[in-house]
Amino acid sequence: MEYGYIRVSTLDQNEDRQRRAMADRGIPRERMFLDKQSGKDFHRPAYARLLRRLRPGDLVYVLSIDRLGRNYEEVQNQWRVLTKEKAVDICVIDMPLLDTRQGKDLMGTFIADLVLQILSFVAQNERENIKKRQAEGIAAAKARGVKFGRPPAVLPENFHAVHKKWRDKKITLRQAAEACGMPEGTFYAKARKFEEGEK
Structure with a gap:
């Protein structure tokens, strides 16, 4: 059975290019x-579902190594989990050298492992550069x-008048907060800030 794994970093990124591939x-x-x-990391719900579906001999496509x-x-x-524990093949579409169906001999495996190490290093390096930028x-x-x-x-228009009444003990904190349409804690915090600004 053949499967495709697609990943985008954020909810608003478009996965159409990967779907088309x-x-x-x-x-x-x-x-x-x-x-x-x-x-x-690999704490991802769809990836976990894919792992549960895989059987020996299946094939997983990913567009590029950084999508993995x-x-x-x-x-x-994860490459070891997929190829050794799950006994499935992986094909990285953008990098034909990373197709475990090719070169099953020792040299082919060595080249694929080497390319994988280089590309996964580059992917992590790019992630760190993005964070730095x-x-x-x-x-x-x-x-x-x-x-x-x-x-x-923005403070409500009546805040100053209500605040003065509250400070003059003509109304309670609850009444002041209700008059301004805010929770008591918010009114109190705004009042403290306002008073500090007046000092």
Whole structure:
């Protein structure tokens, strides 16, 4: 039986290119397993379902080695799980040297293992470079004054009047919070912040 494994890193990334590559090899949609999450490890639901389905002699297609994963050691381990423990073949479509159906002799196995080590190292290195570039981009944006996170909530128009009544003990904390349409804890925190700003 032939299967396709597809992975994209985020929910909004498009997997169409990988699906087309699988369809071109005659893999029906019901035998394509898709995960939408990071390749840093193999704790992925679709991948786990694929592993349970595999039987000796099956074939798993992946478009490129980084679609399998981006962690050097984990990719090596999973390659061994698939080829040795599960006794299935793997074909990396973008890298014909990584097709375990070819070169079953010692030299073929050696070349495939060598290529796998190089490519999985490159995949992890790229993941680390992406993280580094993100951190550098965030630092540069912060240096330019870009604010991250949720913008602070705007105080309701009646906040100042309600706050004064509460401070003058004309209304309770609960009444003040209700008048401003917010939880008591939020009103109290906003009041403290407002008072600190007045000092």
